[in-house]
Amino acid sequence: TKNYDVVVIGGGAAGLATIASLLKRQPSLKIALAEPSDQHYYQPGWTLVGGGVFKQASTVKNMADLIPAAVTWYKSAAASFQPELNQVVLQDNSTLSYRALVVAMGLKLDWSAIPGLADNLGQHGVTSNYAPGLAPYTWQLVQQLQQGTAIFTQPPMPIKCAGAPQKAMYLSCDHWLRHHVLKNINVHFCSAGAAIFGVADYVPALQQYVKKYAINLNLQTNLIALDASSQTAYFRQTQADGSSKDIEKHFDMLHVTPPQVAPDVLRQSLLADNAGWMNVFPDTLQHQQWPNVFALGDCANTPNAKTAAAVRKQAPVVAENLIKLLTNKPMQAVYDGYGSCPLTVERGKIVLAEFLYGGKVEPTFPKWLVDGTKPSALSWFLKEKMLPPLYWYAMLKGHEWLATPSYRDDLPQDRHQKNQLK
Ligand code: FAD
Known part of the structure; x- marks a missing residue:
């Protein structure tokens, strides 16, 4: 057994941002990271890869180059959690x-929940910007x-970046419109949800684009199976x-957003809530049963939008509170649930x-500069030019710009x- 001050599970957006924020506050901390992957992905870039704006290579870096030298990297996945012994066993x-302990292991893309999907990704016109490396195929198909017929699907919540299924669609439609072929293409948005977007303020602007691109909006319509060789998708529609009612649709291009669930290792552990997610207090991000355990990012059960933008605000909160805990001081940093979804409408x-x-609604910028409920060129500039460097060089390095926690x-x-016996 190796002993550490802090063990971090997962070196994605949340794990690396938390490590950076911890080391910034206390460089002497002895930290171990368990992360099986060689590569680190900037997933928010994949929408723009699928839209032909970014190259895939700009969204990937070597994990080794991003992990601070002071951290001991175990290139292995967590296999079981033993919070009663304050330890984790790796694969x-x-x-x-x-x-x-900080758990930041993201979520599981559940491709196998849709029969016919997993084996056909990347062929027969079946694609997904959610699959690592497949966004270039989306752009090729577009x-x-x-x-x-082009169909874009969205499964039941929760999913990471809830706007991403329709972002892929709008960028595709914009390309088809510019190339004068949109009139020959039947575009369907098939979403399990009852509304096009969960926050009502943004719906009118999105509806305008649905109209502009003549998109067939099919709400409460959930993809349940797929026959890729005949290019047929099967949906269950709530009346x-x-x-x-079960319906089937032929497609020439199908962009699938897969159902998303808690990782198996987490679901089977003492750390999970009933749905399998990390059971933390939504403000402090401390575990509800195990005081020396924290979680953030997509694996947490906090009811925010699962986004890298949320992680940017969460990481400093976890770092502050964790260090307070280790030094027996009261925790004061709170996360307010901030999340952001830049909807690429054209x-x-x-x-x-x-x-x-x-x-x-919580805009970062004053309304005269950016009105979030309206399509904005400045917001595009932000997404294309500002957010990637903000991610790589601020968030992953512990520079907490636009990420100061609130205190209570x-x-x-x-x-x-009080919860311990639950
Ligand atoms: P991840 O970044 O997914 O990292 C999880 C890490 O845990 C991975 O490195 C994985 O290898 C590791 N791991 C898994 N299992 C184990 C294990 N057992 N042991 C150890 N390590 C493990 N967010 C935005 O803010 N804006 C956007 O515009 C946006 N667009 C998106 C578009 C798409 C197509 C997608 C897919 C996502 C988008 N997101 C966006 C969401 C954003 O990428 C995620 O919310 C963010 O990456 C969450 O960070 P995380 O660290 O929780 O998970």
């Missing part, structure tokens, strides 16, 4: 013991399609009276959704004890 059988324009817990000095410090 390579290493046992890491900790004073505090450029090739001259006529026929007004609550009954359901090439060069974005509807910038920004909101807190409960869908409370009246936080109950002992709530986890």
